[in-house]
Amino acid sequence: MEGAKGEGPAGGGAMEKCVEQPGQQDHHIRDGDFVVLKREDVFKAVQVQRRKKVTFEKQWFFLDNVIGHSYGTAFEVSNSGNLQPKKMMEEITSETKEAGIDNRNIVDDGKSQKLTQDDIKALKDKGIKGEEIVQQLIENSTTFRDKTEFAQDKYIKKKKKKYEAIITVVKPSTRILSIMYYAREPGKINYMRYDTLAQMLTLGNIHAGNKMVVMETCAGLVLGAVMERMGGFGSIIQMYPGGGPVRAATTCFGFPKSFFNNLYEFPLGKVNSLLNGTFSSKALPSESISVSVEENNGILLDDLQTSPKEKEENIAEVIENNHPQQETMEIISQEPEFKEHKERGSKKDYIQEFQRKQEQQKKRQIEAAALLSERNADGLIIASRYHPTPLALSLLEFVAPSRPFVIYCHYKEPLVECYTKLREKGGVINLRLSETWLRNYQVLPDRSHPKLMMSGGGGYLLSGITVANDKQKSESCTLESQKTEEPTAKKRKIQESDSALEDLP
């Protein structure tokens, strides 16, 4: 994908403008911006484009009207499919001061709502505002006045959610995108919960100026999170399996072009040859570009964050609008350069361009190989669908001493094995196998309680710190002490207080 798009996924005309004019302008939505739509707690990432139909939460609309507004602005969908900005409205909730004490006399006879389904549909078809429908529902509910104050509150909230669709346009961030992915497409990010990703960024001491090695198959979400924390300072070498790195989620961040200058990629299949010194640039796969384009095409930004129902619609659109061979063009067409070629219809130019990109990609990989060969990376992040042990054992070779590393796995058992193998190999200390639990709370006057328990599903982390591996030097030591990386005298001492020490928080 990187190769095909050349200058990185953020390579849209509008994006470049955005980069050149930072500051206040950053807070306004522009044509071409990557944004996130938010309704209640549901998110969807899209790119703003004029006259492009967007489907979100069973509604379709155009994004033309959001351009020029500040991020964080709330919109309402009008009948014509346009978004109209909505100011914060005065709460009309407690007009009815009447309320019951308990529900002893409330009977569920199914007749408390005097409006029929057809009545409600007619109101909607007339284009009546959502808040008015809610008001009508309240007025026509015979039990509403008998409900307790809390139950009334709850009733209104529920109806508002259904009839008053307010869509907020927000700026993408790791917070929003990782919450969005965990809710919508957890399988694509190996079920990594957002608090687990947060731990990784902290445990890995990700910050500006680092030289990071990242191996992920999380749609580019982990890469994006690392890029956000590095702010364009330092360098990242992304190790990728197959034909090319997947960066669908990375694209959603809408990073400035400059962030991609120091982002390198290196094929996982060449790691061993790089480690044993037989690596040569000629051995690099030349077909990687075409493969990577295709791989990415399956998860285009648009159909990336859609529910199955929406997906069907999108697929229908694609079939309508595109001939099969044009499909690969769709992602490329985001780049103006390519668009021109496509418009001119010059196939020869396109092939030339393609070859130029291919050469460029090869050059980048040689640069990546050189960076790795220095073996002085400032950290390693692994989060993939592969078994972590072989990845950790090889990729840690590229990391300098006294640097943190973090390995994610959806399951605990492979990390137990990885822990054991890393211990045997040495060169690592402070190994820690951990997991986080996240608990959300409802906080309301007299109604505070935990919302839901999340556990088990967020994945596990193995973290540690690299140190100089003195294996060769310590050959005089006993086998026992080599294994544990402790001299015998010291080991004995520690063993006495072993359990006590290890149980410290």
Added chain:
Amino acid sequence: MSFVEYEELIKEGDTAIIFLGHGSMFPVQVQRGAQTQTKYGVIRHSAHLIGQPFGSRVTCSKGGWVYVLHPTPELWTLNLPHRTQILYSTDISIITMMLELKPGSIVCESGTGSGSLSHAIIRTVAPTGHLHTVEFHQQRAQKAEEEFREHRVDRWVTVRNQDVCKNGFGVSHVADAVFLDIPSPWEAIGHAKDALKVEGGRLCSFSPCIEQVQRTCQALTEHGFIEVTTLEILLREYNVRTANLPMPDLGGALDPLPVLGEAQFKIGVPLKETVGHTGYLTFASKNLF
């Protein structure tokens, strides 16, 4: 060394972390001619530390050895001198992500306390961001300032010795994020709103008790904050062990297979006791309108 930039070699004035094994470690201020005592013997700074690479193994006078580590905010959190109760890395991680901190962010914090979170914030917002931290306890404010200088991060932080509930953060409409870890955060919400940029920003308040959370959420709503959410994050750590389960003797062999003996396997066992609660984290966004 610096807390915001890795360096290869140890030099005078650095803070280094001496790692003794099994999670036991302590910080040292590297000084020519200085000595540090460990249970494995003496470390002579001039000979053992200065000029050596971080991550190397140092053999002490009694023949035992330790590792010298490059400082990070996470290692500092585990080793800093406590002047107050501190925030640990598990909470810090989610705070950093939910406040959307990154290089360039301007952050307001109160109280500074022992500087555990401060170091993590500075690491994340450097080299283009800044931290404005407020601590009403004069001695703690001074000590924090000293530490920031020692750790060579003082250019990214301003410490103010004042009461955040009465006098605010000392800045107005500059912050992308505000963090509160004080006994009565609801009294500082107005100041937090004032500190945040006109275009909006994120807020987080840390409180151990639910009653504090209740009042904070109420104050947040009254001041027009939106997206108010409260959460709690818990760390579960596992020890990796080899477990043995003896096979039961069922009184003779019906089955021809010799099943007596032991089954051995590697496991991750939860710690016997672990932190059950640090505090509730309440997040909110400043409303645009």
